[in-house]
Amino acid sequence: MRSQLEMDWNKCFALRTALMRRSAVRELLKVTARPEIISFAGGLPAAELFPVERIKKALTAVLDRAGGQALQYSATEGLADLRAWLARQFSNSRLQVRSENVLITTGGQQALDLIGRILLEEGDRVILENPTYLGLLAAWRPAGVKFLPVACDANGLRVEDCELLLKQKPRAIYCVPNFQNPQGTTLSLARRKRLVSLVRKHSIAVIEDNPYGELRYSGRALPNLLELDARNQGAGGFDSRVIYTGTFSKVLMPGLRVGWVIASRAVIEKLTQAKQAADLHTSTLSQYLALELVGQGFLEEFLPVLLENYRERRDAMLAALGKYFPKTAIWTQPEGGMFLLVTLPKHVNTGALLPAALKRGVAYVPGEAFHLNGEGKNTLRLNCSNARPDQIEAGITTLGSLLNEICT
Ligand SMILES: Cc1ncc(COP(=O)(O)O)c(C=O)c1O
Secondary structure (H helix, E strand, O other), X not given: XXXXXXXXXXXXXXXXXXHOOOOHHHHHHHHHOOOOOEEOOOXXXXXXXXXXXXXXXXXXXXXXXXXXXXXXXXXXXXXXXXXXXXXXXXXXXXXXXXXXXXXEEOHHHHHHHHHHHHHXXXXXXXXXXXXXXXXXXXXXXXXXXXXXXXXXXXXXXXXXXXXXXXXXXXXXXXXXXXXXXXXXXXXXXXXXXXXXXXXXXXXXXXXXXXXXXXXXXXXXXXXXXXXXXXXXXXXXXXEOOEEEEEEOOOOOOHHHOOEEEEOOHHHHHHHHHHHHHHHOOOOXXXXXXXHHHHHOOHHHHHHHHHHXXXXXXXXXXHHHHHHHOOOOOEEOOOOEOOEXXXXXXXXXXXXXXXXXXXXXXXXXXXHHHHOOOOOXXXXXXXEOOOOOHHHHHHHHXXXXXXXXXXXX
């Protein structure tokens, strides 16, 4: 029995908190962090590749050069030099990005959260890939939006299926065109062009979330949606229906918590107002550190190392799946990124199977969590960036023998 002095907090919380829940993946990560487990669960980069010594030097250089300035409050929009660096990186003959088109955020996740805050009203409809990124669902669900899921195939979001849904007048389309989480698939060039012409015709905002785009191991890089849609406006930068989000989490380190939005100036202005209320600004020290690294050309040095290692891991996983998984299983063939999605025969419930897998020392994420409408019970997401190739071989062997027991 609750004593009279005890507060019943559940009666105090705002109604929208009923739509908040912990992420199944983040909860699972607590279990899978045990050293004896080979984990294919998290979307984690390989920690042993983090350039610790280089970061120590960069941190010292920042503090020597900027001193107290690097530890001070700073502008909500982000460090001017970091914004300018990003503007240069994203500019090309088709797209003219100015610093005013860039907002620095606390990881890509905050970018998605802020975009939800400025765009969405209760009851709004949002088109997205099914399955999709869990963090987006967590950020936007409390706004009381209705998600309109669209199936994906080997070429990503089935854009032709979006057309019918446009009759429901959605407020936005959320899409991860490169090496999607959880499927690892990439939106084809033809579909990119079709999506852009569709949103132009219907004046709908597209959120292009691209945390993995730089991690391409095979195939040809494709233009991003922002580039395909934007119209240059001289000194004003550009205008576009696309709001692009990026991050250093997957190419440098997630602990930095530095991401960004690139969008039309009006969008950046509104997002800046929302960010001011959320956290004043992204960590000044993290931004200085990121700038110190990328400004000195560190990514050109480090990215090839990452790509070589991750390509090897992806190949090891694809080879092991072919050798050890049941013949009735199928999986996506990612050209980059960190994930692939396995589909098993209909009777297999990957959520129910997880405890047995953990007991044998292997972790994955049951696919249902990423799906809307309760689909995907017979799917599982595998991360291929965190474990070493020998661990991948061992983990997939173990998981394959478990699956073979129930699939035959
Ligand atoms: C699709 C997608 N978007 C955004 C993020 C957020 O990344 P961060 O907040 O670490 O920059 C992630 C992280 O896993 C992701 O998979």
